[in-house]
Structures are given as C-alpha cells and as structure tokens.
Amino acid sequence: MKRNTMSYKVQQFLMFAGAASVLFLAVVIIPFIYGIYLTLTSWDGIAKTKPFVGLANYVEAFKDVAYWQALGRTAIYSFFAVILINIVAFALAYLVTSGIKGQNFFRAGFFVPNLIGGIVLGYVWKFVFNRAFVAIGNAIAGGNVPSLLSTTSGAMFCLILVSVWQFAGYMMLIYVAGFMSVSDTLKEAAMIDGCTPTQAMFNVTIPLMRASFVQCIFLSITRCFVIYDVNLSLTKGEPFNTSVMAAMHVYNTAFTYKKYGLGQAEALILFAVCAIVGVTQVYIGKKGEVAA
C-alpha cells in the first residue's frame, strides 16, 4: 500500500486522531464559534429569542469602564504573580535537585497545594487571613486590627500570595525536569574551566533550561489571566468591587447581570489579550533557545 496517497493519510489520521478530533470539535471549536455568534446578539442568557445587534456589544464592551479596570487589575496581578511564581518555583526546584535529605518528600510537599481545588484553597486562606492573622495582629498590637482582605491593596496582595503558593509547586516540577535534563558533564566541564558554581548556574544551566522557562512562564501567564476560582472564594471581588478580576467581571456581566452577549464579547477580548501576551512571550522565548 502506498503511504503517500491522500486516502492513506486520511485513514491513518482517522484511526489515530479521529475520535479525539470529533470530540475536540464538538466541545471546543463549535462552542467557540457559537460563542462568537452570541457576541453579536443581545441575548440575556435565558430568553427564547436572540436578537441580532451586530457589533453593539463590542462597542459597549469598549465603553465598560468596570471591565477595563478589571482587565488592568488582572494585568497587574498577573505581572507580579508570574514573576513570583517562577522565582519561587525555580528556587524550590533548585533546592529539591541539589541532593538535600528527603528531597522526594519535599517535592511532594511543595506540589500538594496544586492538588487542592482553587475554591477550597480560597476558603482556607480566607480563614487564615480573616481569623488567624487578625488574631495574631490583635494580640501584638491590641485592639481591632482590620483583615488584609478588607483593604484594596491588601486583597490584591492576598490574591498574589495565594496564587504563588498554589502554582509554584506545579511549575517546580517542570523546572525539576529542566534541571535533570542538563547533563552533569557540562557543568563539570565548566567548573574545570574555572567557573564558580554561580557562574556555572547562570552561564550553563539556565541557558540550557530555557525551554522550561518558556513553558512555565506561558503556563503561569495564561493561568493568571483567567483566574476565577481563587478570586471567587478568597475575595469575591471585595472590598468595594476592587478585587474583581477580568474573568469574574465577565461571569457577572453574562450571568448575574444577564447581559450574555456583552459578557461573551468581553470574554472574547480577554481571550485575545491572553493569547497575544502568551504567544508573544513564547515567540520571544523560543527565538533564543539553545540545544545542548
């Protein structure tokens, strides 16, 4: 049988990827296209008719001040969270590959926060911030110390802290794999050539781990931009709706305020922003990648 005929290729594709493609089409591509259609309607999410309004929802989305505030807030949050997640994850990965005692135990330990769902995690931390920290603060300062979650910048700080705590363990695994992929011989050679361990780290190990960085930063950016679960259970947008992130604003607009079309349009803008940032980062990151 010839292997370069069209029918052979189609047959092979269907055999190996057919079912998955159909599913992907059914649960991702078609809903996505249908979602784009919905942005052109003024549907409220429940009515039988979906009046067509053209691009009105996009015009309204661009005029929705609360949305752009939420998006700006998300960008600030993502900026700090992504940097911190990766620094912490890299440090942890270094720690658990450096041969300390019980490093497998530590690997498992650092990874555990990632296994707890965002909702549960948010409630646990809410308790810590609202009760535990406040009780400690009251004991030290005396009187009624307000919770961190009750101030605008405090709530943002809490969100970043919890996200770092949650994601760092996951990214750590990727960095661990990165560390292990760098052959010891290269490092040894560098040391023989007169590198200090720090120089070897920055000039040999890190450049060879570039792929891990690209991957981790991409994953953390895309996850941070669409954060919802921790946002919902930890701050619920409070205080004064100043911790509402973009995804939460989209949810509220579409479902709570019953402007489904507008919410969908805003979700699409969020998707575009997220995709542009993510792809740009990967493009820049990949360009300078070196192979060992």
Added chain:
Amino acid sequence: MMKHFRKAAAAALAAVLAAGLLAGCGGGSASGGSDGGSEGGAGITIFNSKMEIQDKLEEKAAEYSEEKGVPVEVYYSSDTVAAHLATRYSSNEPYTISMVDAKDVYALAAEHALDLSDQDWVANTTQAITIDGKTYGFPVCVEARGIIYNADAIKNATGKDFDPASIKTTDDFKAIIEECKKGGMESPVGVMKEDWSLAGHFLAEVYEQHDDPDAFIAGVKDGSIKLIEDQKFNDMMDTFDVLRDNNYAKDAAISAEREVTEQKLAEGEIAFMFGGNWDWSVINAYDYSENMGMMPVPNNSGDGTNEKLVGGGSKYFFIDSSENTSAEQQQAAKDFLNWLANDEEGQSFVVNDCALVPAFSNNTLEVTDPLGKSVKAYADAGALIGNYNYLPDDHYSVVGASMQKYLAGEIDRAGLADEITSYWAGAEVGAH
C-alpha cells in the same frame, strides 16, 4: 505475516484509546440526562433556591410522592437563580416548578411561566405576582426587613424592659444605644457588610419609602432630584450613621463576618442589627436569647414609614409552560401548589417545618420563630411597605460597593450620593 499483525495491533490499540475517550465523555452525558427526570410520566421536578429549607423540602417531597403517587424530585443550586435556570432551559430540561426571586418572575414569566390566574389560592393572597392581568408567581412566604433587636440583652444593659414601640425616631434610637452603652455594652450594634444587605436591603428602603419609587428613581436618573438634598435619603442615612458609629466592628467593618455578627446578636453581646426574618436561620444555630424581634428602621421623617417594616412576598414558584413539560405534569404541579396553600399538611409544612411566614390569609397557623412572629404581626396589621422588585441586576453589586466604601469611611455622604446618582444615570429599571 508480522507486518499484518503489527498493523492489526495498531488498529486495535487506536480503537481501544478512542473507546476510552468516548467512554469518558459518554458517562458524563448519560448522567446529565438521567437527572432531568422531566421526560414523560407525571413526575415533577422542583427547583429550590432557599437553601435553609432544602432538607425539609426533600423529606416532604418523598412523603408527598408516597401519598399522592406523583414522583416529586427536589433540586437545589447555590448558583445565581437566573444563571442556573438558563442552563436548564438551554438543555431543554426545565424544572416543572422553579422557585425564583420576584424580579426573575418579571423577567421570565412572559416566555416560560404558566398562567395561574384560575387557581383557588389567588384569592387568598395579596402577594402573588400578576403581570398584565395574569397571575404567574406563587408566593412561597412573606419576608420583611427592619432592625432586629435582642430585648434580653437590652434589659441586661439598661435594667428596664425594652419596648420596641418606643423607638420611633433616630433620636430615640440614639438614646437607647447610649443607655445600653452606659449599662456596659460597649458597642451595641452589628452591621452586615454584605452588598446585598447594604444596597439591596438598606438603601432600597430609601426608594421604597417614597410614595412612588418609580418616580423617585426616574427623578434621580434624569437629575431632577438631587439625591444629596433628598429628605428621605438623608433621614435614612442619619440612621445608618448611628448604626455605623456604634458598630462593634467599627475599625474593621469590611472584614466583619455575617456569622460572627449574628452570633453576637443571638448571644446578646450586641443588641441591634439591620436584617430580616431570614436571619433567623443563622441566629438559631447559636445559643440565642428568648426575647428577640424586629422593629421598623427608626427615622426622623415623621411620615409613618418608621412604623412599618419593608417587605412582602419573597421567593416565588412558577410552573414551566414549555412543551418540555406535559399537560399532566403541569396539572400535578398545580396540585402541589394548591396542596401547599390550602391543604392542612401543606400549610403546616410551610409554617412548622420550614419556619416561614405564610403568604396566604387562610393559613392561620402560629408562626414559631420570634422574627417571623414580628413580621406576621406587622403583615396582619397591614404595616408592610412593599418591596421594589425592579432594581437592575447589577444594582446590589455596584451600589453595594459604594455603600461599603461609606461604611468603611472611605467616602462621605456627598460622595455616596454622587456614586449612586452616576450609577442610575447608566441603569434601567426592570420591566414591570
């Protein structure tokens, strides 16, 4: 030979993988289909959005099914009511009976609700929702807002019996708070920081206490009424200031937790809180005092609004009118609502099992919880100011944030009035 074997093995493996993929998602959709329960037969489904009665309702539904031979299934979701129903409608599996808020009935009735005008119970209630002459909404209960007081706590502090009727004006209210303070109660008030309480309930009273809330809101919207100069707004905010200044969590008002506040009220650490009779479901979880009750929000306006609670029908049942619900099911649903309103057992279920205040005049059972008793007394005396059910969906959240800022002292009254005014400039009240 070997080649053939390899090929067959690869095909088999691919098939197994594909089957695994499909099985994973097939299982999901199968379970999604079976919980609909609306296809065929006269079995009915009820959507409950009142979390505190879910257990009782499930129990009763099982009994009811047994007795009447009509399978009744009860569902609950903590999602926003409209959002949850939207998913059911888009999958063509609506509930036979759905319990929703008043505003949802106005939004949904035209397309989704069955006309219930011909039902017997309509004559026995003033709280049913009627749109264009057709009755769609069956009131589940009556709920009202006001100041919840703990009379035992006040007596402990002041040494005198507390008479809620003696507190009419903001000045009276200030005086009794001072008296409590002198008696050793440091800060006698709790304030819930939840946006639905601050904006949806307290600020809404500013609208509702006007003779014509529609006209008032329209005035604020077009600028002909300056909110900051409005007498009612200022009277109510004066009272709010008293609440705020005597809040036990004054320095950390935004991190006060509802449960903690209600626990303090129940156990008499504080004496007053703005709330409604639904708060009983929280209060009764604690070691509560015997003598509690509700009184109208005191204010200095002297127009009689300080002698009435604000409230009315709360949570409404409507029956689905779509082709997904058979005539048989619709009849069974009507029977269920009739049973709830008119049958002794149904009446007892509402009042005794669920501890709700009945919305029907022919349900004369004694309400058991103290807050409900107050509400019933005011309702029977005709001293309820009706709910304004047409606030936009984002009102409680957007204006709630402004109220929270005011509570935390981040903006002053003029700033609050500005934010509320600018909210209304871009908002539309619901259809009614």
